[in-house]
Amino acid sequence: MSEHFDVVVVGAGISGIGAGWHLQANSPDRSYVILEGREQLGGTWDLFRYPGIRSDSDMYTLGFSFKPWTQAKAIADGPSILRYLDETVRENGIDRHIRYSHRVKRADWSSADARWTVVVERGGEEMLFTCGFLFMCTGYYNYDRGYSPDFPGFADFKGQVVHPQFWTDDIDYAGKNVVVIGSGATAVTLVPELAKQAASVTMLQRSPTYIVARPSEDKIANWLRGRLPAKAAYGITRWKNVLLQQYFFRAMRKHPGKAKKALVDMVRAELPGHDVDTHFTPSYNPWDQRLCLVPDADLFASIREGKAEVVTDTIERFTETGIRLASGRELAADLVVTATGLEIQLLSGMPVMVDGTRFEPVKHMTYKGMMFSDVPNFAISFGYTNASWTLKADLTATYVTRLLNAMKKRGMRQVTPRLKAPVEDAPFLEFTSGYVQRAAAHLPRQGTRKPWRVHQNYTLDVMALKYGGIDQEMEFSNPEPARRRAA
Known part of the structure; x- marks a missing residue:
């Protein structure tokens, strides 16, 4: 037996929880489920338990756009972040959509059916889920293995x-x-x-x-919170921190010395x-x-x-x-x-098949940092490298819901990024960090022009992903059967 949902979200960390909220808020007519391989939510913040674990970004940007961070400390410890995530899912009813201990093993796309079939392991048994859109919110590293060099002796x-x-x-x-x-x-x-x-x-x-x-x-955030409603104070602080971060990032890149x-x-x-x-x-x-x-x-x-x-x-x-x-x-x-680093792993390392052909990320180009050339109805949540992860995760979820709504309005079951003009290759992550360089040969590519290049700039991405057009080098196809449209 299998269960069908309009959207399957994989992962109940920050990205997956945010995806659930945006699906409810922006595409409320779409059914969804969040499949989480672990026994509880939180992703990184549940996995890491070492002494002093804390955010390395301020919580006014690492927090969700829709859920104000109201604690005094902007740099929060791991347990506080977990409590924040737990409050978010309970307050918004997202917890009812999460299936714990459901480890996704593989996914197969069929254009004939306009459907993903997702194989899941739970308690040693296999289960099947089907969906029209697959949204991977599994982070970027291997949860089962960290990186440790081979030290002599x-x-x-x-x-x-x-x-x-x-x-x-x-x-x-x-x-x-x-x-x-x-x-x-x-x-x-x-x-x-x-x-x-x-x-x-x-x-x-x-x-x-x-x-x-x-x-x-x-x-400033604490002063504002004492004088304004929580949501207003949070929004002002969020934009203050975003703009300051962008200013200092550009200044440092322009004048490195x-x-x-x-x-x-x-x-x-x-x-x-x-x-x-x-x-x-x-x-x-x-x-x-x-x-x-x-x-x-x-x-x-x-x-x-x-x-x-x-x-x-x-x-x-x-x-x-x-x-x-x-x-x-x-x-x-x-x-x-x-503390020698992580091992980058996209899609939790699971095999993905598209019409019988194995999807290999390195052979594809990323579209707006979230989809892949020639792969239908499939997106990943991948945050910023120069700012808080959640800023980009929020925008990605917003954009996915815009695609879902456009597909329904146009009566199409399939949406696929297509390279319609030549574009030069660029690294997916332009970092010299060891964990990036070790994985470079297995990562997808990005382009040198939009929509195949990530801005790493929240302000520009708000305009492009939240308000910009959705047809640029994007193919809508596979019309819904007439009887389904009539229904």
Whole structure:
């Protein structure tokens, strides 16, 4: 037996929950279900349980456009974000549409039927769902495996090693020597939190990352919330933060030398007397990789207080008691945390077939950062790399509902992006980060002109996705049978 819905959404994280709300608000006549492989909602915010887990974007932009964030802290911890998501689904009745422990295994499109068949595993048994439109909201990384390099001598180490993606509550670091390998958002979050109880914490990095400190509370947002209705205060703060972010991003990309000096000088002010040139001055330009945010300068405070140390070096090998570096120094460790990155995985790694042919993302071009050339009735939610994920996820869901409404109005069952003029290739993600470069050979392409290129600019995307036309290099086809239209 199978169940049929107009739309199947895969994933009940931020993107999937937002998709559910937009379907209800913008296409209320369309039935939908959200299939979630895990036992509860939240995606990233349910998976990651390491100490100090928090947002690396402000909650006025990481939050939904339709659900005001009303807490004082703009940089929120993981449990607070989970509570926010849970409130959202309950308040809007989205929870009634979520099927937990439903892991999607594959999807097959049939143009003859204008229908996706989705194979799902639940409790060891297979189930079938069919739908007219498949909306993938599964994020961008492998939930089952993080990235860890093959370190020489790893098997010799007698202590404990854990990847942050698989942190459990029984891991004891109190009074122990801890080494955190990595310099990204996860590492800079872990270090100050671990330093509260550990005997010592060392952040071991191969190369530095740009680290920016900002207050955990937005004083303007809190002032507005005390004087305006929650929705109005939230909307003003959201746009304030969007416009400020866009301004600083453009300024940094236009004047990378000045931006680099300003960012490094901010660290010098936080860490007088420290070797900032070695440990906090990256070789690349700002926004070649994502900047790391530390609220209330907590990382710098733990370094100033002698509770944490940053070491820039390469690993020669693990030993029984720690890590020997290329410089000859040995770091004693009881616990090593490999904050070495994620493994990018689109579509949860599931096979997708289109009229009997295997869909390979690398052979296709992305349309507006959400659909693929020559793949009908199929979209993914993929957020911004230079701003909050949710900003783009909201716009993507809005655009999908616009397509659904246009299909119904025109009496068409199929909508497919088509390349109608030559376009040059460009990387799907224009980042030099290791996790991006490791996956580059398997990622789709984007173009050098719209609608095949992502702006990475919320203001432009609002105009294009929320208000712009929907026919640009988009083919509507496969008319509904006459008897269905009559019904």
